[in-house]
Amino acid sequence: MSLKYAVLAALLEGEASGYDLAKIFDVSVSNFWAATPQQLYRELERLTDDGLVQARLVAQERRPNKRMFTLSPTGRQDLAEFTARQPKPTAARDELMVKVQALDAGDPTAVRAHIEERIQWAHGKLARYERVRAHLLGDLDEDTFLREGERVGPYLTLLRGISFEEENLRWGERALRILDGRTATTDRERHGGTA
Numbered sequence: 001m002s003l004k005y006a007v008l009a010a011l012l013e014g015e016a017s018g019y020d021l022a023k024i025f026d027v028s029v030s031n032f033w034a035a036t037p038q039q040l041y042r043e044l045e046r047l048t049d050d051g052l053v054q055a056r057l058v059a060q061e062r063r064p065n066k067r068m069f070t071l072s073p074t075g076r077q078d079l080a081e082f083t084a085r086q087p088k089p090t091a092a093r094d095e096l097m098v099k100v101q102a103l104d105a106g107d108p109t110a111v112r113a114h115i116e117e118r119i120q121w122a123h124g125k126l127a128r129y130e131r132v133r134a135h136l137l138g139d140l141d142e143d144t145f146l147r148e149g150e151r152v153g154p155y156l157t158l159l160r161g162i163s164f165e166e167e168n169l170r171w172g173e174r175a176l177r178i179l180d181g182r183t184a185t186t187d188r189e190r191h192g193g194t195a
Helices: 003-013 018-027 037-049 073-084 095-101 108-137 142-148 153-190
Strands: 053-058 066-071
Touching (some): 003 018, 003 053, 003 066, 003 153, 018 037, 018 066, 037 053, 037 066, 095 108, 108 153
């Protein structure tokens, strides 16, 4: 899948500038698709050129004029066709996992620090996701929102992002316990069986 469909899906939220779209990505789409603001701006230009997005210029008094983007009818149709196609299975591509795989040939202390950093990152993302969840729910409880909310898609992707980060925490904490256990065993062996 290209960035194209992630941008089109984000524009379902309504008209947005490139800056607004970057914020939407940061808050809601980043739990399943990452993109830099520069990538978003380039993709918006391509989508406009392809007629999938419409742009209008908004004059501002004390700031440069800005372009606002919306889904065109063609873009909405393309997005609808995309949702009907069978998705390709995904495979994890994670640099940390390569480092962990090579742990025995490398620096275990550095890899341990990378795992600790991933745990901290997951805690931070979970806190942010909980703020997004509170915003999406508003005054509704989850069951009411899931039955009656205007758009359930962003909430379902948020739940997937939460599950992903919770699993990162579980794995990271277990990996640290295993590494700590191996370190304790190695220390005992070095000291003749006494720790």
